[in-house]
Amino acid sequence: MTDDKLMDFDALYQGKSVAVGDGGEQLDNIPWRLDGPQPVVVEVADNGEFTGPVLESGCGLGDxxxxxxxxxxxxxxxxAAPTAIEQDKAKAAQRGLKVDFVVADATKLDGIASGFNTALDSAMMHCLSDEQRxxxxxxxxxxxxxxxxxxxLCFPDTIRALFPLPGHTDEASLRRDLDQHWxxxxxxxxxxxxxxxxxxxxxxxPPSVAALPAEGVDDRGRVLIPIWQIRAIRA
Structure with missing residues (x-):
């Protein structure tokens, strides 16, 4: 589950143009489509910080x-987007990889088994309101x-010109909510x-977004935007 006011993610994965926020700019492509994993996720894996079984929240394109x-x-x-999950299953089959891709509501995780030693959230949590988070x-x-x-990986409040975040993602708010269980x-x-x-x-x-404070570009020339990297341990 993500906040419906943010955007129609399922329509976006279907290749449709969608509005960002309530009547905001139209998004015609997927800014997070890298056709590969997010570099910070690779870094975390290279550092040995994943132990299976692993649960990924809001897997999107599945990379x-x-x-x-x-x-x-x-x-x-x-x-939460059925279209994304169907596309991800097809990708896994094409590559001969075994991943259990499922549609689920992040606020409930109904149908998700227990026993995960690592959880990954690569840019999903900021799509939730404070209560949903x-x-x-x-x-x-x-x-x-x-x-x-x-x-x-969670966008900070400073990114609101790009996404009208439904919740508060300043450091104090995130620590407040994480500290209840992590x-x-x-x-x-x-x-x-x-x-x-x-x-x-x-x-x-649009100019308001293009002028956002950026973190530069990576070694492949891709624009980097600010994001919180958080590691937490289950309490």
Whole structure:
């Protein structure tokens, strides 16, 4: 489940143009389509910070889950958009990878088995309101094992010109909600890779968004935007 006021994610995955927010700018493509895993997720894996079984929240295009499956992890990945899940299942079949892709409501996780040693949230949690976020973190706690690691990439409040975030994502608000069920042991600002070069970003985004404070570009020339990187341990 994500806040309906943000955008129609299922329509976006169907290739349709969707409005961002209530009557906001039209989005004609998927800014997070990298055709591969998010670089920060690769970094976390390279550092040995995943232990299976792994649960990915809001898996979207499925690239992070498929990357982890290639690394040999047992992976379950869910999203609220049925179109994304069907596309992800097709990708897994084409590549001969085993990932349990399912449609689920993040605030309830009905139908998701328990016993996960690691959970990954790569840019999903900021799609939730504060109340939904608290329900989500409680649901994650319920399906994870004692001492499980939770890795989160979450846009800060400063990104509101790009996405009209339904919840508060300043450091104090995030720590407040996480601390109910998780112990934060790392929280820092990183760069989240988009599918845009600087030129594409400037040409595609409205001026208010194009002027956002950026974290530069990665080694492939893709624009990086600010995102919280959080690691927490199940309390």
């Amino acid at each position: 992070n889950a498929l990357f982890l499956a290639e690394r040999g992890y047992e992976v379950t990945a869910f999203d 608290r329900d989500y973190l409680a649901a994650l706690h319920a399906v994870c094992t004692p001492g499980a690691l939770l890795h989160i 112990r934060v042991d790392r929280m820092e600002m990183r760069g989240y890779a988009t599918s845009f070069t600087r030129e594409q970003w400037a040409a595609t985004m």
